[in-house]
Amino acid sequence: MPANKKYLSSNWQRFAKITAGIVGGYFVTISSHIALAYLVDHTAILITATFTEFILWVVLMIVAFLAKNGWRIWAIYLLITFLFSFLVYMGKLYNPILF
Amino acid sequence: MKNRTYNILFHTHTVSGIVISVALYVIFFAGSFSFFRDEIVNWERNDIVETTDHMQFNVDAVLDTIAKTHYLYGRDIELKKYYREQQVAVSITASKDSLAPEEAKAPQFFYINTENFEEHSYLDVYSLGEFLYRLHFFAQIPYPVGYYLSGFVALFFLFAIITGVLVHWKKIIANFYVFRPLEKLKTMWTDAHTTLGMLGLPFQFVYAVTGAFFMIKLLLVAPNVLIMYDGDQAKFYEDLGYAHPSFEPAHKKLQSDVSVAAYMVETQEKWSDFEIFESHIFNFGDENMHVLLSGHLPYSDSFNGVGEVIYKANTGKIVSEKNPITEQTYVSAVKNVLYRIHYGDYGGLALKLLSLLLGFVTCFVIISGVMIWLVARDKKNIPEKKRRFNERVVQIYLAICLSMFPITALSFIAVKVLAPASQSFVYTFYLVGWLLLALLFIYKKDNAFTSKMSLLLGSIFGLLVPICNGVVTGNWLFMSIKNGDSSSYTVDLMWLLIAVFGFLVVYKIDKNPEKRKRN
Numbered sequence: 001m002p003a004n005k006k007y008l009s010s011n012w013q014r015f016a017k018i019t020a021g022i023v024g025g026y027f028v029t030i031s032s033h034i035a036l037a038y039l040v041d042h043t044a045i046l047i048t049a050t051f052t053e054f055i056l057w058v059v060l061m062i063v064a065f066l067a068k069n070g071w072r073i074w075a076i077y078l079l080i081t082f083l084f085s086f087l088v089y090m091g092k093l094y095n096p097i098l099f
Numbered sequence: 100m101k102n103r104t105y106n107i108l109f110h111t112h113t114v115s116g117i118v119i120s121v122a123l124y125v126i127f128f129a130g131s132f133s134f135f136r137d138e139i140v141n142w143e144r145n146d147i148v149e150t151t152d153h154m155q156f157n158v159d160a161v162l163d164t165i166a167k168t169h170y171l172y173g174r175d176i177e178l179k180k181y182y183r184e185q186q187v188a189v190s191i192t193a194s195k196d197s198l199a200p201e202e203a204k205a206p207q208f209f210y211i212n213t214e215n216f217e218e219h220s221y222l223d224v225y226s227l228g229e230f231l232y233r234l235h236f237f238a239q240i241p242y243p244v245g246y247y248l249s250g251f252v253a254l255f256f257l258f259a260i261i262t263g264v265l266v267h268w269k270k271i272i273a274n275f276y277v278f279r280p281l282e283k284l285k286t287m288w289t290d291a292h293t294t295l296g297m298l299g300l301p302f303q304f305v306y307a308v309t310g311a312f313f314m315i316k317l318l319l320v321a322p323n324v325l326i327m328y329d330g331d332q333a334k335f336y337e338d339l340g341y342a343h344p345s346f347e348p349a350h351k352k353l354q355s356d357v358s359v360a361a362y363m364v365e366t367q368e369k370w371s372d373f374e375i376f377e378s379h380i381f382n383f384g385d386e387n388m389h390v391l392l393s394g395h396l397p398y399s400d401s402f403n404g405v406g407e408v409i410y411k412a413n414t415g416k417i418v419s420e421k422n423p424i425t426e427q428t429y430v431s432a433v434k435n436v437l438y439r440i441h442y443g444d445y446g447g448l449a450l451k452l453l454s455l456l457l458g459f460v461t462c463f464v465i466i467s468g469v470m471i472w473l474v475a476r477d478k479k480n481i482p483e484k485k486r487r488f489n490e491r492v493v494q495i496y497l498a499i500c501l502s503m504f505p506i507t508a509l510s511f512i513a514v515k516v517l518a519p520a521s522q523s524f525v526y527t528f529y530l531v532g533w534l535l536l537a538l539l540f541i542y543k544k545d546n547a548f549t550s551k552m553s554l555l556l557g558s559i560f561g562l563l564v565p566i567c568n569g570v571v572t573g574n575w576l577f578m579s580i581k582n583g584d585s586s587s588y589t590v591d592l593m594w595l596l597i598a599v600f601g602f603l604v605v606y607k608i609d610k611n612p613e614k615r616k617r618n
Contacts, residue, residue, distance in 0.1 A: 002110075002113070002475055002476060003106040003107070003110035003113065004102075004106045007102065007103045007106035007107055007110075008106065008107065008110055026318075029561055030319070030322045030323075033328055034323065036320065037323075037327065038327075042327070042338075043211060043338050043339060043430050044430065044582065046323060046338070046339060047339060047429070047430045047433045047434065047458060048433065049323075050312050050316065050319070050433065050437060051308050051309075051312065051318060051433075051437070053319050054254060054308050054311045054312065055257070055308065057254070058258045058261055059261070060256045061106070061258055062111070062258070062261060062262060062265075065107055065108075065111050066104060066108075086162055088326060092326075092327075096497040097327050097328065097338075098327075098328060098329060098331065098334065
């Protein structure tokens, strides 16, 4: 039994979800880990990221597919990325890794 | 779970799985043999080596040999035992001395045979073991395409694993013992897929994550370096402990003699049985010469005992060390564990055989997934044209995947009979042979024929591998077991087991001709 088509999105919605999951998910993954690296011991976070980043990225792809609206999930991922980017910016200002 | 969620997860699992299926099968099939990479290489060349990562050969003699043919003064020389082979890798940096001869102004990389001290290039020592190992991350496809392709296959494999578990979530326990081979074909494939998928879940999850890490880590590293380190890559690698320190040359010749072997003995006495697989020499023959030794405690003593020591040559004193027993950090532990759990090299032969088995189980999970895809779409309400297309797709998939078994077995025989085999021979024989077999199966358009023929041929060739080894080299299985020649008997035994298992499957298929017809 292939999946019931009535639950699957098509065309632009599908495009939005795939790109949101792969590209948007990548942005969220990277920005969240870097932001975290500025808050706690950065080497520990960087090395933990070698496995948690892949797992988080894949989870975010799945979440994007489950979303009702592909463009909205894009917007949410971008918003989260900006939030984390702001934290990274603050981190670079007040707690830089390179002196 | 809501109907909508279930259907979406189900669909994404199907699509991601079917897209990566063939590539993933190749990765797991070649990868399963890669657990035995070193054994295959030694088996092929009839080299008898000790199963240790320690450089148990005379390191000083190797250095003397290199010094005879290469200008070494002031250069960095690294001897590294990447594999448990008779060869050791040598890399020499470009000379920093402006008076050095032209030859010394470029970096060099080659292998030295630790028994007869002959120098070899990478191509000289190419082997089937190396070929299969590299096939499992598509290194034969020009860099970086092959690496990224295999990396993304691993990433989407992780996607398929997680969605698969979620789809199956409610039935994990209820269906764990359910196997209905005698009911509809569809239930047989589904039961096999879910049960073996559940059993192999931890194994597959680990390989998906670590595999993605090995191949596409650059995607993660690049933003870290650019954003956090302002592009200072060297500092990044230094922070994570991936880089060696550097020492400036004093530009004065060192007066005393240096014995790296003596340092190795001293280190081994300090940390009992410490296995030194790398010795890096900074500024060879210079007053500021340093010797770095790095290695790990035997895996039977410590899963995670990585250590390093640096000696200053003109005083013989230790200038820095990382004690493998007491100084274990989180960072070095993660770095080590990512490799150990992927390579499966810490538990001896039993773990390798188990990993091989789980690798093959994963191959079966992939094939059964493809079969579910086909059977689920073989319905009356689906247009005839579409059904025929699906069937053709699966015929091609199976032809490519299953023909790997006989051609791999046949290649073992070929490299044994025609030893030593060159890289071009291994490439041609394996890839052309694979293509021809696959084309034959594609042409026959019969899945039952494809599966039975490749199993039968693979098992026959597999059985011939140990026999062939015995005839060509006189190293029969019982002889090599008696002599403790572990590489030889490991490969022979592995093929014997595979062949017996293959025959068993063929026999079972034959006993049940009714079901084959419906396939």
